[in-house]
Amino acid sequence: MINITLPDGAVKQFEKGVTALxxxxxxxxxxxxxxxxxxxxxxxWDATRPLNEDATLKLLTWNDTEGKSxxxxxxxxxxxxxxxxxxxxxxFWVGPATVNPPGFYYDIDFxxxxxxxxxxxxxxxxxxxxxxQSNAYVRKEMPKNEAVEYFAGKGDExxxxxxQNLEDGKITFYSQGNFTDLCRGPHIxxxxxxxxxxxxxxxxxxxxxxxxxxxxxxxxGITFPSQKELDEYLALLEEAKKRDHRKLGKELGIYTMDxxxxxxxxxxxxxxxxxxxxxxxxxxxxEEDGGYKRVVTPHIAKESxxxxxxxxxYYADSMxxxxxxxxxxxxxxxxxxxxxxKIFAAEPKSYRDLPYRIAEYGTVYRYEQSGELxxxxxxxxxxxxxxxxxxxxxxxxDEFRAVNEMYLKxxxxxxxDKYVMRLSLHSPEKLGVKYVNEPQLWKETxxxxxxxxxxxxxxxxxxxxxxxxxxxxxxxxxxSVIGREFTLATNQVDFSQGRSFKLxxxxxxxxADTPLIIHRAPLGTHERFIGFLLEHYAGKLPVWLSPVQVxxxxxxxxxxxxxxxxxxxxxxxxxxxxMDDRSEKIGKKIREAELSKVPYMLxxxxxxxxxxxxSVRRQGKGDTGSLSVDxxxxxxxxxxxxxxxxx
RNA sequence: GCCGUUGUAGCUCAGUGGUAGAGCACUUCCUUGGUAAGGAAGAGGUCGUGAGUUCAAUUCUCAUCAACGGCUCCA
Numbered sequence: 001m002i003n004i005t006l007p008d009g010a011v012k013q014f015e016k017g018v019t020a021l022x023x024x025x026x027x028x029x030x031x032x033x034x035x036x037x038x039x040x041x042x043x044x045w046d047a048t049r050p051l052n053e054d055a056t057l058k059l060l061t062w063n064d065t066e067g068k069s070x071x072x073x074x075x076x077x078x079x080x081x082x083x084x085x086x087x088x089x090x091x092f093w094v095g096p097a098t099v100n101p102p103g104f105y106y107d108i109d110f111x112x113x114x115x116x117x118x119x120x121x122x123x124x125x126x127x128x129x130x131x132x133q134s135n136a137y138v139r140k141e142m143p144k145n146e147a148v149e150y151f152a153g154k155g156d157e158x159x160x161x162x163x164q165n166l167e168d169g170k171i172t173f174y175s176q177g178n179f180t181d182l183c184r185g186p187h188i189x190x191x192x193x194x195x196x197x198x199x200x201x202x203x204x205x206x207x208x209x210x211x212x213x214x215x216x217x218x219x220x221g222i223t224f225p226s227q228k229e230l231d232e233y234l235a236l237l238e239e240a241k242k243r244d245h246r247k248l249g250k251e252l253g254i255y256t257m258d259x260x261x262x263x264x265x266x267x268x269x270x271x272x273x274x275x276x277x278x279x280x281x282x283x284x285x286x287e288e289d290g291g292y293k294r295v296v297t298p299h300i301a302k303e304s305x306x307x308x309x310x311x312x313x314y315y316a317d318s319m320x321x322x323x324x325x326x327x328x329x330x331x332x333x334x335x336x337x338x339x340x341x342k343i344f345a346a347e348p349k350s351y352r353d354l355p356y357r358i359a360e361y362g363t364v365y366r367y368e369q370s371g372e373l374x375x376x377x378x379x380x381x382x383x384x385x386x387x388x389x390x391x392x393x394x395x396x397x398d399e400f401r402a403v404n405e406m407y408l409k410x411x412x413x414x415x416x417d418k419y420v421m422r423l424s425l426h427s428p429e430k431l432g433v434k435y436v437n438e439p440q441l442w443k444e445t446x447x448x449x450x451x452x453x454x455x456x457x458x459x460x461x462x463x464x465x466x467x468x469x470x471x472x473x474x475x476x477x478x479x480s481v482i483g484r485e486f487t488l489a490t491n492q493v494d495f496s497q498g499r500s501f502k503l504x505x506x507x508x509x510x511x512a513d514t515p516l517i518i519h520r521a522p523l524g525t526h527e528r529f530i531g532f533l534l535e536h537y538a539g540k541l542p543v544w545l546s547p548v549q550v551x552x553x554x555x556x557x558x559x560x561x562x563x564x565x566x567x568x569x570x571x572x573x574x575x576x577x578x579m580d581d582r583s584e585k586i587g588k589k590i591r592e593a594e595l596s597k598v599p600y601m602l603x604x605x606x607x608x609x610x611x612x613x614x615s616v617r618r619q620g621k622g623d624t625g626s627l628s629v630d631x632x633x634x635x636x637x638x639x640x641x642x643x644x645x646x647x
Numbered sequence: 648g649c650c651g652u653u654g655u656a657g658c659u660c661a662g663u664g665g666u667a668g669a670g671c672a673c674u675u676c677c678u679u680g681g682u683a684a685g686g687a688a689g690a691g692g693u694c695g696u697g698a699g700u701u702c703a704a705u706u707c708u709c710a711u712c713a714a715c716g717g718c719u720c721c722a
Contacts, residue, residue: 105717114650114651115650115651116651116652117651117652200716201651201652201716201717202650202651202652202716202717203650203651203716203717203718204649204650204651204717204718204719205649205650205717205718205719206649206650206718206719209718209719210719211648211649211718211719211720215649215650215718216650216718217650217651218650218717218718220716220717246714246715250658251658257713257714259695259712259713259714263712263713263714317720318720318721364722366721366722368720368721369648369649369719369720369721370648370713371648371649371650371717371718371719371720372648372719372720372721373714374715377722378720378721378722379722382722384722385722466721475722482716486721486722487721487722488722489722490722521722524722525722527722528722529722553682555679555680555681555682556679556680556681557679558679583677583678583679583680584680584684584685585678585679585680585681585684585685586680586681586682587680587681587682587683587684587685588683588684588685589682589683590682590683591682591683591684592683592684593683594682594683595683601682603681603682605680605681606681607681615681615682617682622682622683623682
């Protein structure tokens, strides 16, 4: 007999060889029908795998993350079975469950066959047939030499590649129906659990994620234990699309693009420009408080500067090709830092001048690959909330921390709470290729940045191979409504460019030293930040950011005089106000104002004129009662000045 | 850049091997109406661009450009 400890602490005795499924049955048949896998001593196992020793056991169902991922991984095998039956001879790479987006994929080499969306429908149909057969997922262990022989016989170079990295004695295969795959598992008990199937996408994916390798076909899908859950998921996707910044950006007149202008080049419409100006106003105030001075620099510079900065050796792929003028090559700038370094160098500096902080909403151009462009989130002309801080090593901690505090201050204003702080480190094997070749300085500065995070008690994750070419950084990662991850803001250390530009200051003992440089962009770029804000607020911007803050809606033409009076008073108070003076019914004016997401609507009719008051309507909330003109102005001006979130 | 999908009026979308349609928006007129669409009339498109097949192409084929979903890459 063995002892099985359940999550509530209860210990039950079972025969050796009992399965998690048997344990579930001993509790209730209903539970047994829902068990997808089991957590055995901290490891996820098949629910059908025999337990031969004492163990702590947690039964995993659809409600557990591991239950879902087991379900989806098994679905990937089901899809592979369907693929193999419809397209014999294909070769499989890997088919994991995914979290973001939820579901699974399988990377497959289809040879010369090009898969189309019609094939997806056929595959879906086949999967449904196979699922109904409720075939068991059967686990089988195999010695490595046998496994190698098996795949060598099939001529399957992908699985042979996988086997290379596996230890003998730990190699398992899983079969269901007519399909067998090298797989670590675990799997759900049988295919019958999979009741609702949707294959979502065909995409190319480079083998092992390397663009030099062959491109495999990646099939994406999602499955659920019931049709109802699939329908709910699809409805959720539809909802998310409504807050997509590209849709909102068009509806609200924020920005536009044009084929004749070029890919990834944003033209800001008047409404979007208002948002830009408000953000810049906020940045200027905040930076002035933080001891920054503003500068302005040109959009181009000569090749020599980018050789000095290291951009040409390390960053050339992301730069527009040069233009030749008078025998010189000029580049559009992809970063503002070199220009700022030249400003630092323009006059001799002493330690008394440090920290020297200069800021600019700098326009930079990056030649992003065409397939990477994405609405406002990924563009080729960016306006960066940039600044550079030149400081001594001793000042670094305080300066870096002050920058982090500035982030948090901004995030509070915008109610940003769903983000991940990422400590982005270099990757030693890419020194001299992607990263400046200074192993010791990398080590030191990475340690400095980590310390600031720890001292400031900021939760963070560490990731390799995400640093800038000149130093480590802290990135603030956010997710678009589509689920795509982006760096919203960044705070970087640079130990390299100070030396390459020969930047110096005179120390207290009259020697020369090179400053450390902090690059920071807490508001990222206008493009990405506004894209983010549109999605974050679902287009319902707080009053201070709203392009139109108040819309006056007279009930009929008879009240236009009063309406003009009110409008003039609001204008004078600095409020962005518009009036709907068409001969339309009030219902229509309200509907259109609501759809355009104007935060305040003022309905004016006979009653308001007689009393000298306003009927105030708040977007999304309906009629909120009546106020005098002065009362309303007092409230809204306060709301704007305080940059209130509106909720 | 690579794989897949799409491209018809300002917007959202029907549609056809015989040179196109709806709703909203727009213009004009009627209506002056109290909290999410009042009525009528009108105007608006060489069907992304270029080539090919055909008696005939918006429709079929190819190329190209762009957008979208991924991969790679990134603020």
